[in-house]
Amino acid sequence: MKIAKKKSKYLLVALFVFILSFPLWIKHIPTRYVPFLICNFSTKVGGESMNSLIAPGSLLELNRCFEESDLTKGTVVLFNDNSNLQLGIIRHVLPLDPIVYKISDEKAPRLLHDVIKEEITAITNKVDTSASKYLAEQETESFILDSSVFLTDFYLAKIPRGSGIETSTVKKANSFSRQEDKFCSVIVPKKNLTAVDTEITNTETQKTVSQGSDIILNASTNPNINCMDFGVGPGMLNLAPGTYRYRFLMSHQVLADVQFEVRN
Incomplete structure (x- = not known):
């Protein structure tokens, strides 16, 4: 009896983990292998942001299983905008790495959002957007x-570990010792910049291991170190020995790479 209870407990835990992780792994499975009922869902449209292409209160059918090739100009998408889901239409597709989609709704069609595939939750091609504003x-x-x-x-540099930029000479570098160096990024902006993002990616695994977001750079403080x-x-850079890429981004677009x- 105790064994049966333990098995039931483990099954419940496994089911709970499965449900929580579902949104994360579903996008990595080719759509042809995913059942129709898992991919498709309907939602009631609230507000007037897509009027008159989509009437407020109408039921919209969406598909959460899609490929990059499905994200074409004129496609209606449900995307994440500062943790809020909203509907919009793909207006432009920028052929970058990653691909950037310029998206807006019908209420403010000229207010374009910069979105990447990972920020798009679902799509539909069942709405005729030819009459868009x-x-x-x-x-x-x-x-x-x-x-x-x-x-x-823009370049990377180093100073001795444990020291500060006030008392050390910042030396341009592309190779760093974990034991001896402090890792520095040096940015010389031409103007005040806001909403700047940075990311460090492992070149072997292609995984992003460190990120910075919504950074503000002041052109009067040059260089920004x-x-x-x-x-x-806290405040330290946890990188194992290996090769990495440091990217400087604005609106998901890479301005420096x-x-x-990193060595021991």
Whole structure:
């Protein structure tokens, strides 16, 4: 009897973990292997953001199982905007890495959001968007940012471990010792920048191991230098020996990309 109870307990725990992790793994399975009932769902449209293409209060059928090739101009999508889900239409597809989608609704069609695939929850191709209020006034290529407009310089550097930039000379570097160096990024912006993101990716696994978001850079404070010791404590950079890429981004677009090495 006790064994049966234990098995039931483990099954309940496994089911709970399965339900929690469902949104994470479902997108990594090719759509042809995913049952129709799992992929498709309906939602009632609230508000008037998509009026008159989608009437308020109507029932909209959406598909949460989609490929990158399904995300084309004119597709209606449900996307994550600052932790809020909202409907919009793909207006432009920027051929970058990652691909960036310019999305807006019908209430403010010129207010374009920069979105990547991971921020799109579901899509539908059952809405005719040919009568949209949006008029393309710019070519798609014009939305691609030119780093020279925003940055004078960007590079990685180091100072001795445990020291500060006030008492040390910042030396440009692409190879760092965990035991001896402090990791620094040096940014020289041409103008004040807001909503800047940074990410460090392992070149072997392609996994992002460190991120910074909504960073503000002041052009009057040049250069902007940020340094961190290697380690596992608060404010430290926890990187194992290996090769990495440091990316500087705005609106999901990469303005600078530097490869570097970490040693013991």
